[in-house]
Every structure is written in structure tokens, then in C-alpha cells.
Amino acid sequence: EVQVVESGGGLVQPGGSLRLSCVGSGFTFSNYYMSWVRQAPGKGLEWVSRINTAGWKTYYSDSVKGRFTFSRDNAKNTLYLQMDSLKPEDTAVYYCARVIYYNNNYYFDYWGQGTQVTVSS
Numbered sequence: 001e002v003q004v005v006e007s008g009g010g011l012v013q014p015g016g017s018l019r020l021s022c023v024g025s026g027f028t029f030s031n032y033y034m035s036w037v038r039q040a041p042g043k044g045l046e047w048v049s050r051i052n053t054a055g056w057k058t059y060y061s062d063s064v065k066g067r068f069t070f071s072r073d074n075a076k077n078t079l080y081l082q083m084d085s086l087k088p089e090d091t092a093v094y095y096c097a098r099v100i101y102y103n104n105n106y107y108f109d110y111w112g113q114g115t116q117v118t119v120s121s
Contacts, residue, residue: 002026002110004096009115016086020115022079022096027110030054030074033099035108036081038092038117046092049081050099050106064090086119093117 008020022034036048049070050059058070069082079096094115097108 002098004098004110004112006094006096006112006115009094009117011118011120012086013121014086014088014119016119017082017084018086018117020081020083020094020096020117022081022112024077024079024096024098027098029077033101033106034072034079035097035099035106036070036079036094037097037108037111038090038094039114040089040092048094051079083117086117088119091117091119 003025004022006020006022008018010018012018030053033050033052035050037045038048039045048061048064049068051070051072055072060068067085071080094117096112098110100107100109
């Protein structure tokens with residue numbers, strides 16, 4: 001059974017840092033691109049970042065570029081999202097998702113349950 005499980009969320013003050021983790025199981029982790037997606041209260045889903053299979057290529061939304069760093073350890077089937085200089089607008093539930101590429105587009109076929117990140121003083 002394919003599973004992705006996030007952890008590491010919590011409450012942090014503006015300007016602070018937090019590191020999220022995501023563990024994948026039930027599939028060959030190193031064969032898949034992976035992404036982080038978030039949903040702020042009362043808003044829709046927002047794509048945050050994507051990483052290639054080997055971890056040397058990353059992509060970020062403009063809203064987090066320069067502040068967030070996406071990495072992976074394929075030996076541990078684990079993703080990491082290092083979030084620095086956090087802002088109140090980063091408050092959201094963060095999901096990791098497995099990526100599939102089909103017909104020149106990226107899709108998410110498996111999601112975790114999400115981890116809450118709250119940025120507030």
C-alpha cells in the first residue's frame with residue numbers, strides 16, 4: 001500500500017524556522033518526483049515545491065522561493081522541507097504528494113494526511 005506521512009508541523013513565531021518531514025512507503029521512492037502542497041484556512045490548494053528523483057533539481061512557487069528548501073534522502077525514503085523566515089501567510093496545512101507526469105502535465109496521485117503549520121506571535 002502506497003503511503004506518505006508528514007510530520008514536523010507546529011506553532012512558530014514570524015521570522016522563525018521549521019522543518020517538515022515526509023516518509024514514503026509501499027513504492028520505489030527514488031523513482032518518483034515529489035511535491036509539497038499547502039492549504040491555508042479558507043483557501044484552495046497551493047503548490048509549494050517539487051523535487052526530482054535524485055534530489056538535485058528543485059522548483060519553488062514565487063511565494064516561498066528563497067525561504068524554503070526542499071531536499072530528499074532516498075536511502076531513508078524521506079523528504080524534508082526546511083522553512084525559514086516564516087510569515088503569517090505561510091500558515092497552512094502542508095501536504096506531501098507523489099508526483100506523476102502524464103501528457104506534459106504533473107499530477108499528484110497519493111497524498112499524506114497533512115501537518116499543520118501556524119505562524120503567529
